Amino acid sequence: MDRRKQVLIKALRDRDEHIRSAAAGALERLEIRLRLPAFEKLVESGDKIEKLRAIYAVSGLRGERVLNLLVKATKDPVEDVRAAALRSLGRIGDKRVLPAVVESLKDESPVVVRVAIEALANLWDQRLLGPLMQMLRSKDHGVVERALDVIGRSGDKRAENAMIYFAVKGNRTMRMLAIKALGVMET
Amino acid sequence: MTTDNRELILRSLNAALHSKKLYPPGHPSVAAPARKACQLLSNHLDDRGEVGLLLVEESLVFDEIPVDNAREQYGDLTAHLEKKRIEAIRFRQGVTEEELSGLLDILTMERTFEPDELEEELLRRRITRITIRSEPVEKRNMLEVYNDAVGVVKNVMNDVRMGRIPKSGEVTDIVDEMTDLVFADTNAMIGLAMIKSYDEYLYNHSVNVSILGIALGRFMKLGKHEIHIIGVAALLHDVGKTGVSEEIIKKPGGLSSEEWEKVKQHPVLGSQIVERMDGMEKDVCRMIYEHHVRYDHSGYPKIERSIHPLGMIISVADAYDALTTLRVYQNPHQPVDAVKILKDLAGRHFDPAVVDAFERMIGFYPVGTMIRLDTNEVGVVIKVNHEACDMPTVKILYDSDGNQLEEPYSVDLAAEGEKTRSIIGVADPLTRNMDMGAFFQQEAG
Numbered sequence: 001m002d003r004r005k006q007v008l009i010k011a012l013r014d015r016d017e018h019i020r021s022a023a024a025g026a027l028e029r030l031e032i033r034l035r036l037p038a039f040e041k042l043v044e045s046g047d048k049i050e051k052l053r054a055i056y057a058v059s060g061l062r063g064e065r066v067l068n069l070l071v072k073a074t075k076d077p078v079e080d081v082r083a084a085a086l087r088s089l090g091r092i093g094d095k096r097v098l099p100a101v102v103e104s105l106k107d108e109s110p111v112v113v114r115v116a117i118e119a120l121a122n123l124w125d126q127r128l129l130g131p132l133m134q135m136l137r138s139k140d141h142g143v144v145e146r147a148l149d150v151i152g153r154s155g156d157k158r159a160e161n162a163m164i165y166f167a168v169k170g171n172r173t174m175r176m177l178a179i180k181a182l183g184v185m186e187t
Numbered sequence: 188m189t190t191d192n193r194e195l196i197l198r199s200l201n202a203a204l205h206s207k208k209l210y211p212p213g214h215p216s217v218a219a220p221a222r223k224a225c226q227l228l229s230n231h232l233d234d235r236g237e238v239g240l241l242l243v244e245e246s247l248v249f250d251e252i253p254v255d256n257a258r259e260q261y262g263d264l265t266a267h268l269e270k271k272r273i274e275a276i277r278f279r280q281g282v283t284e285e286e287l288s289g290l291l292d293i294l295t296m297e298r299t300f301e302p303d304e305l306e307e308e309l310l311r312r313r314i315t316r317i318t319i320r321s322e323p324v325e326k327r328n329m330l331e332v333y334n335d336a337v338g339v340v341k342n343v344m345n346d347v348r349m350g351r352i353p354k355s356g357e358v359t360d361i362v363d364e365m366t367d368l369v370f371a372d373t374n375a376m377i378g379l380a381m382i383k384s385y386d387e388y389l390y391n392h393s394v395n396v397s398i399l400g401i402a403l404g405r406f407m408k409l410g411k412h413e414i415h416i417i418g419v420a421a422l423l424h425d426v427g428k429t430g431v432s433e434e435i436i437k438k439p440g441g442l443s444s445e446e447w448e449k450v451k452q453h454p455v456l457g458s459q460i461v462e463r464m465d466g467m468e469k470d471v472c473r474m475i476y477e478h479h480v481r482y483d484h485s486g487y488p489k490i491e492r493s494i495h496p497l498g499m500i501i502s503v504a505d506a507y508d509a510l511t512t513l514r515v516y517q518n519p520h521q522p523v524d525a526v527k528i529l530k531d532l533a534g535r536h537f538d539p540a541v542v543d544a545f546e547r548m549i550g551f552y553p554v555g556t557m558i559r560l561d562t563n564e565v566g567v568v569i570k571v572n573h574e575a576c577d578m579p580t581v582k583i584l585y586d587s588d589g590n591q592l593e594e595p596y597s598v599d600l601a602a603e604g605e606k607t608r609s610i611i612g613v614a615d616p617l618t619r620n621m622d623m624g625a626f627f628q629q630e631a632g
Contacts, residue, residue: 009587012561012611024559024612031589032618042620049385049513050620056518057617080515087516111438118441142443173444 004030032057036065043073043081051081059088067092071100082107083115090119098123102131110140117146121153129156136162145173152181160185192227193249197261199224200291204263207295221291225284232280240276242268267294272322282316289314297356329368330631333379336361336394340422344389347429347460355464362397362418369401374554374570377402379631381555382624383512383519389425389436392508397421399504403541404497406548413497419467420474421501427457427475441516451487454479474498478505481536499538503529503545506537511555521613522553551576555623557614563587565614566598567626575601577610582630585619 008030011023032039035057042054055073058066070092073085086104089097101123104116117135120128128150135147148166151159163185166178202220210216231250232238241248247257247265258265268276271294289312293305300308302321309319327335339361346353369376380395400421404414428436431453435446442450458476461467477498480486484494510517510525520528526546533542550571552558559565564587570580578601585591600608616623 009563012563020611028614052513053617053620084515114441141445145443171444
């Protein structure tokens with residue numbers, strides 16, 4: 001790590017402006033990685049704001065340790081922390097976290113479920129259709145609207161009946177989503 | 188003048204001031220003692236030509252003679268003089284009942300006056316035979332004013348929630364104070380606008396938008412009155428969110444379409460609330476109504492007319508503060524990145540001329556930006572440099588080895604001898620678990 005750091009610090013004074021800028025960016029990411037143990041501790045025992053800061057600080061990184069930290073945060077007692085962790089996992093888009101995100105579809109908070117569905121849009125896999133179809137039965141309109149959106153974008157024909165139902169029976173937003181989906185769906 | 192006459196004049200003035208608290212203007216209980224005071228005073232002025240009422244180190248002196256037990260005997264009179272920071276009132280021969288009544292009005296007004304404003308007020312009321320000398324109003328600490336402004340927004344929103352019509356006085360007074368401070372030190376006030384509250388987002392956000400709006404109005408060389416209404420409209424722009432359930436406002440995720448429809452009502456609700464507040468200008472209500480209408484007329488609510496010329500200042504300040512705030516659905520953008528986003532949206536969401544002015548005002552590296560120098564030191568921009576935009580004044584917080592400094596220090600990158608250090612890039616406060624608002628609170632304290 002020290003050797004990497006030395007090279008990067010030296011590059012901060014390179015003649016080439018782009019090299020200098022790249023070195024600053026690399027140092028920033030390296031420093032986040034060096035602070036991962038501290039972030040893990042914050043996610044474990046920090047207050048709500050510290051946990052949120054830690055989640056967003058690491059969400060620009062990749063790698064198993066970062067994913068583990070975020071997956072752990074999806075089980076946090078605070079709704080906001082779980083939602084932020086799921087959002088970050090969705091942005092990272094690493095399919096290794098799929099089971100954890102699917103598990104969050106059972107979260108007691110409909111708001112967290114909405115975020116989990118949004119995250120699944122970036123982790124799409126055919127096997128997700130079943131769990132997402134279950135979400136169409138939710139009493140929470142936000143959950144149903146997001147599920148319709150993700151399923152609709154998948155273009156999976158198996159959702160045809162559900163889309164036909166919501167194209168007629170849903171609220172305005174649901175109808176719009178279902179109607180669009182019927183247009184792009186596989187024949 | 189005999190001792191008794193002096194006592195009678197003071198007693199009459201005190202009685203008139205006391206009655207003004209209890210009775211409406213023109214009520215006999217106010218008019219009678221004022222008339223009596225004027226008669227006695229006129230008689231005495233015929234002999235002396237001029238008489239002074241002074242407050243010297245908390246003691247009352249009338250006609251050059253200290254008054255015993257003034258605070259007990261003439262409590263209302265001394266309290267009003269102290270509240271208005273009045274050192275001396277001089278009455279000259281020929282003073283009329285109208286002039287004395289005007290003086291009593293000034294003494295009992297809610298607002299405070301600067302010395303030159305007092306002179307203007309006397310002139311406006313055509314009071315020529317009474318002069319007042321007052322101390323300038325002491326400038327309060329910036330942080331105190333910031334926190335008071337947050338309190339004002341809380342009070343206004345609580346009043347609305349309780350079904351009461353909020354009072355305008357404290358809103359306009361705090362906006363005036365914030366305006367004075369923005370004029371005195373724009374950088375420090377923009378630094379304070381980095382104070383964010385996660386759980387009570389709305390209150391701090393309202394104050395921050397007001398500060399940024401006032402600063403932008405000043406930068407655009409707008410008139411005093413225009414800046415004032417920008418400050419007021421910005422402070423109250425989200426008051427309509429009191430009409431939307433808190434559960435929706437604080438929801439840590441995307442809203443359902445029904446919830447979103449409810450949130451979209453807040454500009455209309457807000458303008459209706461503010462319309463009912465005493466003395467609020469129509470322009471303020473209109474700016475609140477339009478603060479989510481975009482430059483291309485998308486957004487909400489739908490309007491046919493053109494957007495209020497000052498409205499876009501609030502929209503830009505609103506977006507900048509929202510972008511730089513940690514929300515559950517958003518990693519806070521660095522100020523530099525927030526400006527880039529505003530620029531990308533110029534011409535569609537925002538008036539390009541206003542975004543351009545905002546960019547020039549806030550600087551290339553806005554106050555509150557964490558930066559990395561080519562020495563690998565990391566610091567925070569505390570003062571922009573409009574002449575050399577990439578060389579602001581920064582407070583160094585981490586040394587070149589990445590160690591946090593026990594005693595951070597300021598460096599003016601443009602100053603002689605400092606030209607060897609330059610900014611290479613932006614650093615992320617989140618990496619260092621740093622609360623930028625707490626940093627600027629400490630700076631202001």
